[in-house]
Amino acid sequence: MLETALLIGFGLVSVALLLSFLRLIKGPDVPDRILALDTLYINSIALLVLLGIYFKSALYFEAALLIAVMGFVGTIGLSKYLLRGDIME
Amino acid sequence: MFEWVLSTLIIIGAFFTLVGSIGLYKLPDFFMRLHGPTKATTLGVGALLIASALYFSFKIDDISLHEVLITVFLFITAPVSAHLMAKAAIHIKLKQVDRTQNKMNSTTTR
Amino acid sequence: MKTLLRKVLPHPILTLVLWGVWLLLNNTVGAGHIVLGLILAILIPWLTSGFWPEKVRIQSPLTLLKFLGVVLWDILVANMAVAKLILGRNKNLKPGFFYIDLDIETPLGISLLANTISLTPGTVSCDLTKDRKRLLVHALHIEDIPATIKEIKERYEAPLKEVFTAC
Numbered sequence: 258m259l260e261t262a263l264l265i266g267f268g269l270v271s272v273a274l275l276l277s278f279l280r281l282i283k284g285p286d287v288p289d290r291i292l293a294l295d296t297l298y299i300n301s302i303a304l305l306v307l308l309g310i311y312f313k314s315a316l317y318f319e320a321a322l323l324i325a326v327m328g329f330v331g332t333i334g335l336s337k338y339l340l341r342g343d344i345m346e
Numbered sequence: 347m348f349e350w351v352l353s354t355l356i357i358i359g360a361f362f363t364l365v366g367s368i369g370l371y372k373l374p375d376f377f378m379r380l381h382g383p384t385k386a387t388t389l390g391v392g393a394l395l396i397a398s399a400l401y402f403s404f405k406i407d408d409i410s411l412h413e414v415l416i417t418v419f420l421f422i423t424a425p426v427s428a429h430l431m432a433k434a435a436i437h438i439k440l441k442q443v444d445r446t447q448n449k450m451n452s453t454t455t456r
Numbered sequence: 457m458k459t460l461l462r463k464v465l466p467h468p469i470l471t472l473v474l475w476g477v478w479l480l481l482n483n484t485v486g487a488g489h490i491v492l493g494l495i496l497a498i499l500i501p502w503l504t505s506g507f508w509p510e511k512v513r514i515q516s517p518l519t520l521l522k523f524l525g526v527v528l529w530d531i532l533v534a535n536m537a538v539a540k541l542i543l544g545r546n547k548n549l550k551p552g553f554f555y556i557d558l559d560i561e562t563p564l565g566i567s568l569l570a571n572t573i574s575l576t577p578g579t580v581s582c583d584l585t586k587d588r589k590r591l592l593v594h595a596l597h598i599e600d601i602p603a604t605i606k607e608i609k610e611r612y613e614a615p616l617k618e619v620f621t622a623c
Binding site: 258262263265266267269270272273276287288289295296299300302303306307309310318322325329332333336337339340 | 360380383410440
């Protein structure tokens with residue numbers, strides 16, 4: 258039961274990753290690409306959490322937490338760069 | 347019974363994650379695309395993380411709550427990054443779909 | 457006595473949050489981590505108190521709790537609504553920008569309001585005017601702008617204003 262749900266979950270999240278990636282390639286403008294990267298890292302957190310349940314290992318949690326923190330900093334940095342043409346104040 | 351709850355949470359979470367990405371892919375302009383990932387995706391990942399916390403608490407040995415940390419972190423950061431991206435998009439005068447009401451063509455606020 | 461407590465614990469809420477986060481990160485409630493977390497939770501606010509000039513004071517915790525409940529429920533409902541809008545035909549969507557005139561004045565209150573707007577029904581906060589008086593909001597699908605503004609003001613701004621009044 259759980260096994261099947263996990264496999265379906267892997268499928269859905271993988272399609273989500275693919276769609277975000279297509280938007281990243283297509284993306285007509287820079288903000289679209291930033292948004293696509295933002296979604297991409299959130300999707301990869303979802304995939305890592307599912308993998309953690311699948312392999313019954315808590316190790317994936319650390320990776321997910323790191324991706325969450327670094328992804329947020331990356332998004333903020335890129336947006337700030339667009340706003341000011343410079344990251345530091 | 348417990349497996350059913352877990353499976354439902356996982357399917358719901360994965361589904362909402364997918365909905366967010368579908369929104370990102372198919373909506374016509376940037377400001378509309380912004381809605382998909384900020385809402386749908388946060389709830390999707392939230393549901394998955396709750397499933398993970400439940401699974402590790404009840405199936406493996408003892409209580410595991412650190413997934414709550416990622417959930418809270420995502421709920422705090424998602425609106426902040428959405429706000430900054432929207433601000434940047436307005437700043438560089440990104441095109442909006444023609445049927446948008448009260449279009450923002452000039453940056454009056456900055 | 458009270459001034460001494462203020463000096464040791466300049467930000468009691470921050471201390472509590474740090475302690476909680478430390479215990480969650482280590483995923484234990486072992487005695488060693490409780491003590492170590494407590495030491496860090498006292499030391500960090502003390503060392504960084506120069507960076508936190510604004511004192512946060514919660515006026516009525518009950519209103520805050522009720523507000524959190526309302527917001528969590530609205531996030532669930534908002535997600536259903538947005539999912540339906542996204543999966544439906546996008547041709548019929550009527551996106552739009554509008555300004556909300558803010559009554560709330562404290563920076564923390566404003567940022568919490570903006571976050572709440574971003575997380576709930578079909579709206580994302582985009583920009584704040586320089587004088588912190590008006591908030592620019594983008595909606596995915598909006599038909600009646602004044603009604604939406606009224607709902608946001610009654611549902612989210614009023615309780616936040618009650619909780620975080622200037623002090």
